[in-house]
Amino acid sequence: MTGTDRARRTAADHVDVAIVGAGILGCVTARETLARFPGASIAVIERDAVAAGASRRSAGLHFPRGSSAAVRAMAEHSERYYRTLKEEDPALPIFGLDTTVVAATAGADRLAEHYLPGTLHRTDRLPHGPAGRVHLPEGSGAWQVDGGQYADVHALTQCLAAQLRPAVRFLEGTRVVTVDSRPDGVGLALSSGATLTASKVLLAPGPWLKETAWQPWTAGLGLRVKKVVALHVERRPRPTDGAVVFEDDDAFLLPVHHRGHWLFSYTCAQWDVRPDGTDHCLTPVELAEARSVLDRFAPELVPLCTTGRVFCDAYSPDRVPVVRPVDDFMNVIFAGAANGSGYRLAPAIAADAARLLCPTTVPRSHP
Ligand SMILES: Cc1cc2nc3c(=O)[nH]c(=O)nc-3n(C[C@H](O)[C@H](O)[C@H](O)COP(=O)(O)OP(=O)(O)OC[C@H]3O[C@@H](n4cnc5c(N)ncnc54)[C@H](O)[C@@H]3O)c2cc1C
Structure with a gap:
């Protein structure tokens, strides 16, 4: 040499x-x-x-929320960053989205704390899901939230x-x-x-x-690794359909327009899984858990959920x-x-x- x-x-x-x-x-x-x-x-x-x-498996939903001031500041920064990115290159797969939050009215103060100031607006208009209006359980209300978007990550x-x-x-x-x-x-x-x-x-x-x-x-x-599960709802979203966040269940319904179906994400509590493991498939337990959450808001969707996407993510103690x-x-x-x-x-x-x-x-x- x-x-x-x-x-x-x-x-x-x-x-x-x-x-x-x-x-x-x-x-x-x-x-x-x-x-x-x-x-x-x-x-x-x-x-x-x-x-x-x-x-690769991300649902890619963004909404201006954080359960601590630190995470809210991060959400605010990220929202601005993605907005600029999209303005600079409109072809990027980041899509604006009407977003509605459903939560217990008794927890309205805490809800307001968790969202960026001025982004939540109480509404009487019930959000539209894949099969008509989403049901509001007794004692809950709906809020429209500014700044929602999702991406094909x-x-x-x-x-x-x-x-x-x-x-x-x-x-x-x-x-x-x-x-x-x-x-x-x-x-x-x-x-x-x-x-x-x-x-x-x-x-x-x-x-x-x-x-x-x-x-x-x-x-x-x-740090620990937790399984993340989202069901696919086999119903094509209409162009105007938006996301519905079920605040108290840490779950959401998302119209995935670019794939031609909806997605229902719920919180799976299976910890300490490995990314290289073979368990990245939907199990009957997860299917039943997710369906039981969905049943409270949109029972007519339950039979449409038979498949989904399963992977995992890293979580920090705080x-x-x-x-x-x-x-x-x-x-x-x-x-x-x-x-x-x-x-x-x-x-x-x-x-x-x-x-x-x-x-x-x-x-x-x-x-
Ligand atoms: C089903 C699901 C739904 C989700 N929905 C949302 C959502 O709606 N909104 C949201 O904000 N987040 C969501 N998330 C979370 C989000 O997708 C992840 O937090 C995010 O993608 C993590 O990105 P990352 O770049 O840190 O990690 P990754 O995308 O996992 O990238 C890490 C990379 O490191 C590589 N790597 C690992 N070890 C090595 C090595 N030794 N040498 C070289 N390379 C290595 C891996 O191959 C991998 O490509 C979801 C996650 C899942 C699974």
């Missing part, structure tokens, strides 16, 4: 920032990092294909990756096997046999928390996403654990991550 070859190889095998995981979070963070650190060399390393993890993530190429290198079909943090940077061993060094590394592994490459770091964060250095030298950053809201909070998580990855920092409020 000549001196020139060696220099070229050395340059090719070193990047300023390596991002592990090409889900929505990894791709938005690559975009954020490039915007804040123009000219940075960035590699996104993905064991499968872009958006092959939780982002799988397609959106791939669009973002396509826009980033070739400024950002995408190493797909390449698993990160080890991450070695040193005072002068980070060494990554890849399944292809290649190695890469990076000044900073972002771990954005979605529910793959237990990979041996970073398990010792993530083990101390108190239900606030985690963005923090995990190694002794502050060169390896973990970002994720968005608690089933990783589409709608990705831009805010990415802004915090990019701030830790870039040599000069810009606060999240100035994207």
